[in-house]
Amino acid sequence: MKQNENGRSMIEMLGVLAIIGVLSVGGLAGYAKMMAQYRINATLQQVQVISSKLTTQAANGGSFQGLSNYTAYRLNALPSEIIDSIDDEQKTATLSNAYAGAVKIEASSITSGECSENSCDNQAYTITYAGLHQEACLALGGSTWNSSRNSSFIGIGVGKSDNEQTIKQNLKQDCTGTTGDGYAVACAGSASTISIPMDLDVVTSACNCGDGNCVLVLKFF
Numbered sequence: 001m002k003q004n005e006n007g008r009s010m011i012e013m014l015g016v017l018a019i020i021g022v023l024s025v026g027g028l029a030g031y032a033k034m035m036a037q038y039r040i041n042a043t044l045q046q047v048q049v050i051s052s053k054l055t056t057q058a059a060n061g062g063s064f065q066g067l068s069n070y071t072a073y074r075l076n077a078l079p080s081e082i083i084d085s086i087d088d089e090q091k092t093a094t095l096s097n098a099y100a101g102a103v104k105i106e107a108s109s110i111t112s113g114e115c116s117e118n119s120c121d122n123q124a125y126t127i128t129y130a131g132l133h134q135e136a137c138l139a140l141g142g143s144t145w146n147s148s149r150n151s152s153f154i155g156i157g158v159g160k161s162d163n164e165q166t167i168k169q170n171l172k173q174d175c176t177g178t179t180g181d182g183y184a185v186a187c188a189g190s191a192s193t194i195s196i197p198m199d200l201d202v203v204t205s206a207c208n209c210g211d212g213n214c215v216l217v218l219k220f221f
Contacts, residue, residue, distance in 0.1 A: 036136075043098060047129075049077070050127055053075065053076065063123065064108070064125045065120075066107065067107040069093035069095050069104065070091045072105045073086060082096060083095060099129075103127070105127055106128075110124040110154070124154060126171070126219050127217070128218075129217075130215050134210055137207035137215075137216065140158065140216050141207060144196065154171065156185070157170065157216075157217040158215070160182035161209070166183055167183050171187070172187075174187065176192055177194030186202075
């Protein structure tokens with residue numbers, strides 16, 4: 001009888017261990033999913049905070065000339081969690097996103113792409129999130145940016161990091177939207193042939209960039 005009891009105890013213990021193993025795997029999967037959603041939500045909230053504060057400042061000053069990470073910091077437009085370091089002597093600020101990639105804030109032209117050396121009206125600005133995972137690229141590219149409270153939204157571009165400059169060149173007020181090899185750009189307003197949020201097939205093609213090699217660019221005025 002004693003041997004039978006020991007046998008049952010061993011089988012029961014193995015069963016308990018198996019259940020614990022299944023729950024642990026499920027718990028880890030749930031945690032990973034929760035963290036992925038947290039990073040996406042954090043990015044959405046950060047962009048909302050930055051754009052709201054910068055657009056308010058522009059309404060007072062009328063121009064984004066000289067805008068940079070550091071000037072955005074001095075304007076108290078940055079969420080604390082994205083600030084890595086501040087160098088007041090060099091007037092630089094190093095920013096990073098939830099995926100450990102760089103965040104960059106720059107002045108731009110409202111009716112054309114990037115500011116060139118001799119041509120920039122400084123009436124717009126871009127917020128760039130680099131080093132994103134593919135999952136984040138898909139989720140953020142498919143977000144409803146133009147229905148946010150910030151009515152100064154111009155457009156969004158996502159894709160491979162190598163296409164960052166191409167994305168910026170195509171982001172401008174009343175743009176028609178465009179897609180290419182590893183990127184997609186959509187703008188607010190009826191002129192854009194690519195809708196916001198972007199369709200699944202559009203972002204899937206644009207975000208074929210792999211983890212850590214995707215970029216998000218948003219433009220506001």
